[in-house]
Amino acid sequence: xxxxxxQVTHTGTSRWRRRTGEYTSLAAALEAAGDGDVLTVAxxxxxxxxxxxxxxxxxxxxxSPGAVRIAPVDGVPLTVRASAVVQDLHIEGQDSAAxxxxxxxxxPELVDLRVMTRSSAGIEVRGGGxxxxxxxxxxxxxxxxxxxxxxxxxxxxxxxxxASARSGVTVHDGGHPRLExxxxxHSSGAGLSATGENSSLEAVGCEVYEVRGSGVQITGRATAHxxxxxxxxxxxxxxxxxxxxxxxxxxxxxxxxxxNAVDLRSRSVLTLTRTTVRQFGRNGxxxxxxxxxxxxxxxxxxDSTGDYPAVWISDGATAVLESCRVHDxxxxxxxxxxxxxxxxxxxxxxxxxxxxxxVSDGATAQLDDCRIREAATGAWFRDHGSGGTLSGCTLDxxxxxxxxxxxxxxxxxxxxxxxxxxxxxxxxxxxxxSFLDCRVVDSDGYGFHVIDGCRATLKKCRTERCARGxxxxxxxxxxxxxxxxxxxxxxxxxxxxxxxxxxxxxxxVQTSSPSxxxxxxxxxxxxxxQESLVTAAPEPERSARTxxxxxxxxxxxxGLESVKREVRALxxxxxxxxxxxxxxxxxxxxxxxxxxxxxxxxxxxxxxxLYGEILASLGVLDKGHLVEVSRxxxxxxxxxxxxxxxxxxxxxxxxxxxxxxxxxxxxxEDSGRDFGREAIDTLVKLMEDHRDAVVVIVAGYTAEMExxxxxxxxxxxxxxxxxxxxxxxxxxxxxxVEQQAEENEYRLGPGTGESLLKYFTALPKGPTFGNxxxxxxxxxxxxxxxxxxxxxxxxxxxxxxxxxxPEDLPELP
Numbered sequence: 001x002x003x004x005x006x007q008v009t010h011t012g013t014s015r016w017r018r019r020t021g022e023y024t025s026l027a028a029a030l031e032a033a034g035d036g037d038v039l040t041v042a043x044x045x046x047x048x049x050x051x052x053x054x055x056x057x058x059x060x061x062x063x064s065p066g067a068v069r070i071a072p073v074d075g076v077p078l079t080v081r082a083s084a085v086v087q088d089l090h091i092e093g094q095d096s097a098a099x100x101x102x103x104x105x106x107x108p109e110l111v112d113l114r115v116m117t118r119s120s121a122g123i124e125v126r127g128g129g130x131x132x133x134x135x136x137x138x139x140x141x142x143x144x145x146x147x148x149x150x151x152x153x154x155x156x157x158x159x160x161x162x163a164s165a166r167s168g169v170t171v172h173d174g175g176h177p178r179l180e181x182x183x184x185x186h187s188s189g190a191g192l193s194a195t196g197e198n199s200s201l202e203a204v205g206c207e208v209y210e211v212r213g214s215g216v217q218i219t220g221r222a223t224a225h226x227x228x229x230x231x232x233x234x235x236x237x238x239x240x241x242x243x244x245x246x247x248x249x250x251x252x253x254x255x256x257x258x259x260n261a262v263d264l265r266s267r268s269v270l271t272l273t274r275t276t277v278r279q280f281g282r283n284g285x286x287x288x289x290x291x292x293x294x295x296x297x298x299x300x301x302x303d304s305t306g307d308y309p310a311v312w313i314s315d316g317a318t319a320v321l322e323s324c325r326v327h328d329x330x331x332x333x334x335x336x337x338x339x340x341x342x343x344x345x346x347x348x349x350x351x352x353x354x355x356x357x358x359v360s361d362g363a364t365a366q367l368d369d370c371r372i373r374e375a376a377t378g379a380w381f382r383d384h385g386s387g388g389t390l391s392g393c394t395l396d397x398x399x400x401x402x403x404x405x406x407x408x409x410x411x412x413x414x415x416x417x418x419x420x421x422x423x424x425x426x427x428x429x430x431x432x433x434s435f436l437d438c439r440v441v442d443s444d445g446y447g448f449h450v451i452d453g454c455r456a457t458l459k460k461c462r463t464e465r466c467a468r469g470x471x472x473x474x475x476x477x478x479x480x481x482x483x484x485x486x487x488x489x490x491x492x493x494x495x496x497x498x499x500x501x502x503x504x505x506x507x508x509v510q511t512s513s514p515s516x517x518x519x520x521x522x523x524x525x526x527x528x529x530q531e532s533l534v535t536a537a538p539e540p541e542r543s544a545r546t547x548x549x550x551x552x553x554x555x556x557x558x559g560l561e562s563v564k565r566e567v568r569a570l571x572x573x574x575x576x577x578x579x580x581x582x583x584x585x586x587x588x589x590x591x592x593x594x595x596x597x598x599x600x601x602x603x604x605x606x607x608x609x610l611y612g613e614i615l616a617s618l619g620v621l622d623k624g625h626l627v628e629v630s631r632x633x634x635x636x637x638x639x640x641x642x643x644x645x646x647x648x649x650x651x652x653x654x655x656x657x658x659x660x661x662x663x664x665x666x667x668x669e670d671s672g673r674d675f676g677r678e679a680i681d682t683l684v685k686l687m688e689d690h691r692d693a694v695v696v697i698v699a700g701y702t703a704e705m706e707x708x709x710x711x712x713x714x715x716x717x718x719x720x721x722x723x724x725x726x727x728x729x730x731x732x733x734x735x736x737v738e739q740q741a742e743e744n745e746y747r748l749g750p751g752t753g754e755s756l757l758k759y760f761t762a763l764p765k766g767p768t769f770g771n772x773x774x775x776x777x778x779x780x781x782x783x784x785x786x787x788x789x790x791x792x793x794x795x796x797x798x799x800x801x802x803x804x805x806p807e808d809l810p811e812l813p
Contacts, residue, residue: 026050026070030058041089043067049075052084052108060088066114074098077117080131081105088112093119096142103129103152110136118142122161125152125177133159140164145187148175156182167193168211171222174198181205190217190240191231197221209233215254218245218268225250232256238280241268248273255279260286261301265317267291274298281306284329290316290339300325309334309358313342320345327351331358332375338362338385344370355380356398359408364388373397378417381408381433390415400424401440404431404456412438423449424463427456427485435461446472447492456485463492550613557603566723567611574618592620593687593718595709596699598725604699605659607725612657615695622655629658631665634679642678650686653694663698664708680715687718728775730760736775737782746783747802755806762812781810 023029026048029039038057043064049072052058060068070077071092076099078091083106091113093100100117101110103125113136115122122138124147125131131154138145138161145161145168148154153176161168161184168184171177171194183206184191191208192215194201199222207230208215215231216239218224223246230253231238238257241247241264252275254261261280264270265288276299277284284301287294294317301310302325309331313319316339324347326332332349333356335342340363347367349356352375359365362385369392372378378395381387384407393415395401401417401424404410409432416439417424424440427433427450434457440447447463447470450456463470470492473485551571554564574592592615596604609626616624627649634646650658660666666676687696698715700708702724709716728736734756741748748756756778763774785808790796 030054030056041068045069045071047072049077049079051079051081052086053081055083055106057085057087058089059086060090062088064088065112066090076100076102078102079104080108080110080129082108084108086110086113089114091115091117093117096120099124099147100140102126103131103154105129107131107154110134112136115139120144121147122164123147124149125154125175126150127152130154133157135159137162138164144168144170144189145184146170146177147172148177149173151175153177155180158182160184162186164188167191167213167217168208169193169201170195171199171201172196176200177202179203179206182207184208185210187211187213189213191215191234192224193217193219194222194224195220200224203227203229205229207231211235214238214240215257216240216247217242218247219243221245223247226252228252230254234258237261237263237286238277239263239270241270242266244268247271249275251275257281258305260284262286262294263288264294265289265292265315268293270294272296272299275300277301278303279305282308283312284310284326285312285319287311287313287317287319288315292317294319296321296324298323300327302327302329304329306330311342312336313340313363316340319343321347323347325350330354332356333365334358334360335363335365336361340364341388342366344368346370348373350374352376356395358382359386359388359410362386365410367391367393369393371396376400378402379410380405381410381431382406383408387411389413394418395420400426402426403428404433404454405429406431409433412436414438416441418442420445423447424466425449427454428452430454432456435459437461439463440470441465443467446470448472450485453484458485458487458490460488461490465493546617550610550617554607554610557606563603563607563723563725566721567607567614570611570721571614571618574615574620578618578620593696594698595705595719595722596697596725597702597705597722598699599701599727602725602727604725605661608657608659608697608699611697612695616656621657621695625653625656627653627656627658628661630661631676631679634660634666634683635676642676643682646679646682647686650683650690650694654690655693657695657697660696660698662700662704664700664704667708684715684718730757733760733775733778737779740776740779741804744783745802746786746804749803749805751806752804752808755809759809759812778810782808785810 021032023032026041026046030050030052033039033054033056035055041058041060043061046069050070065088069090069092074095077093079102080086081104086108091100096118097120099121100115100119101123105128107130110131110133115136115138117140119140119142121144122140123133126149129152133154133156136159141163142165144166145164146156148171151174155178157180159182164187166189168187168191169179173196176199179202190213191211192201192203201224203226205228209232212235214237215234216226219242221244225248227250232255234257237260238254239262243266245268248271250273255278258281260283261277262270262284263286267289284304285294304310307330310326310329311319311333314336316337318341321344327350329352331354332352333342333344338361342365344367346369348371350373355377356372356375357365357367357379360382365388367390372393372395374397376399378398378401379390380403382405386408387410389411391413395415396418398420400422401420402412404427406429411434413436419442422445424443425435425448429452431454437460439462441464443466445468447466448458448461449472471490551568554567598604605628612621612624612626615621629649633649635642666679734753737756738748782804786804790800793800
């Protein structure tokens with residue numbers, strides 16, 4: 001029963017119509033009212049289902065918002081089928097199969113309404129409805145906030161969806177609303193959703209946040225245009241496009257997204273202009289499938305909170321980035337799979353922890369006039385069929401400027417690599433590539449480093465001030481294809497020596513000084529990334545040595561007494577087992593997989609190499625070669641690639657030893673979305689299926705390896721024993737320096753040994769202490785300081801040239 005009365009004011013001209021009156025029910029008032037009449041509803045709760053079919057005004061009393069409640073027990077509380085005005089009402093629905101406010105026809109104005117309901121939709125617009133909705137609030141914990149469907153449209157201004165069980169705003173079946181300065185939050189589905197052919201959504205100055213689904217979801221041939229909108233704090237992706245969806249984002253802000261900031265696939269098309277994407281947990285842009293395309297102009301993608309590439313393009317998709325900035329991310333741009341393509345123009349990729357541009361699995365990348373700075377690797381063309389062009393680009397402060405491997409064949413032209421810590425350009429493992437008019441300046445390593453007989457072409461290239469030399473061409477090893485590099489009209493001002501490629505003796509590399517570098521006899525250290533590339537090449541056949549000869553080399557190593565005992569015990573077990581089998585006796589089953597624990601630089605890799613050679617000499621392994629890998633070599637960037645990489649590493653090690661350094665990194669403590677577990681599972685199965693083909697050694701810090709084995713009991717059961725490698729003492733570090741000196745024809749002068757003991761005793765032994773590596777680095781520093789001292793002598797004697805004195809020791813850090 002209605003509470004209160006309804007005052008009707010007639011504004012028409014007919015003398016037959018009652019001009020004013022009071023009614024005890026809304027239904028009676030609506031029946032009496034005509035076009036232009038104003039119905040002012042007294043405060044109260046009205047349990048009626050209202051239908052507005054005339055151009056009237058229905059409103060609550062002025063100055064009392066929320067005083068009038070339209071709250072029937074079921075059905076639609078308010079249906080509008082005319083260009084009416086509805087203002088200052090509180091609408092409640094209880095029917096989960098019907099909306100609370102339904103607009104079916106006309107262009108009504110809905111102003112200052114509060115819809116608090118448990119209906120299928122808070123406000124639904126359909127058919128010929130074209131309402132203007134201002135300052136309305138929808139709270140619907142049982143269904144959709146606002147639904148525009150079946151050809152409906154209208155404008156929503158300064159409206160708010162404060163809660164919904166499904167999408168905050170949904171558009172389908174040809175709906176086409178416009179949202180201005182609206183807010184949608186605390187939805188259990190998508191914030192804004194549009195689906196279906198001819199469905200469209202336009203939003204200006206809107207905000208979507210605190211939703212459990214995607215912030216914006218456009219699917220099934222729908223289109224949307226968002227301008228000056230903000231999407232943040234979602235549970236799923238920020239923006240999702242699927243199945244021929246089309247979306248334009250202009251001057252928008254997407255941030256604080258735990259998953260992909262923007263994900264699109266299945267022939268969807270996205271255009272971004274002056275839009276910022278930041279603080280995302282997976283990809284900033286994730287682009288999949290043939291026909292899917294992104295065009296980004298003057299956009300910024302930054303501040304990733306996860307371990308995934310900022311821009312991911314795969315399965316035949318295309319992306320164009322023009323005048324964009326990508327920075328403070330693990331990886332900037334990954335392009336994968338044949339048919340996938342990225343075109344990047346006049347853009348900046350900076351502060352990238354790993355690889356700025358990665359091209360693999362037959363994909364293509366074209367970079368023009370781009371700037372890459374502060375990245376571990378500037379650009380990496382990874383494998384056969386992968387290529388593209390880098391033109392007019394600069395790469396500064398990288399570890400390696402450009403890497404080309406495994407048959408990749410890019411064109412690099414008019415590019416400059418400045419201040420790389422390892423190499424400007426690095427080509428290995430059958431990589432190819434054409435390098436035209438490129439420069440490398442101020443490299444701490446080589447300018448161009450081409451190994452494995454790779455068929456790279458260098459024309460009109462120039463190197464300046466490269467510490468280890470401008471050009472290094474290693475001879476092609478077994479299995480290397482092609483005839484080596486081709487070098488034409490290349491120049492260098494390096495003081496370090498330059499070697500011609502073995503298969504291209506007719507192409508001269510011009511240098512201003514042929515003198516050898518000071519420490520040319522001391523090998524420099526490769527980065528982990530490049531070590532994995534080198535080991536990917538086929539291993540040379542080892543010379544056959546007896547187990548006793550190899551054990552003799554093991555015994556000659558400095559320190560490691562407990563390790564030597566463990567290896568001898570294992571060797572004795574295997575040797576006796578072999579002899580028992582030859583005598584027709586049953587041999588005990590000896591598991592050969594090992595765990596090495598200890599700090600860096602304690603000889604774990606060296607012992608693993610010798611262990612493999614011992615097993616080969618005993619006939620346990622076919623080759624005994626060592627393949628060293630780490631997480632970066634086993635874990636892929638997308639689903640399925642990890643198993644392939646792990647299988648490839650295992651196959652390279654077949655007949656020898658697979659040495660996994662820092663194996664605990666495969667099982668990080670927070671591994672919810674990490675692919676490392678896939679590598680572990682693949683490895684465990686391979687170890688079981690091919691138990692006699694490969695010996696696996698996992699290595700790392702003691703505490704981390706204990707956690708690794710306890711978290712993965714399936715791995716722990718595959719290893720026979722753990723061998724700890726203790727830190728070297730000061731005396732053992734001194735012996736390593738003495739060995740280094742002898743190998744390089746230096747001697748320790750009077751008092752130098754005692755000074756070295758004091759130096760190593762006082763040296764801080766923190767987590768970055770390198771043990772044997774530290775000893776070698778100390779020796780190299782002494783040689784450098786010795787050179788600075790002896791270079792001042794006019795006619796140095798042999799003693800002057802060979803003796804190292806206490807003053808040659810470097811300062812303590």
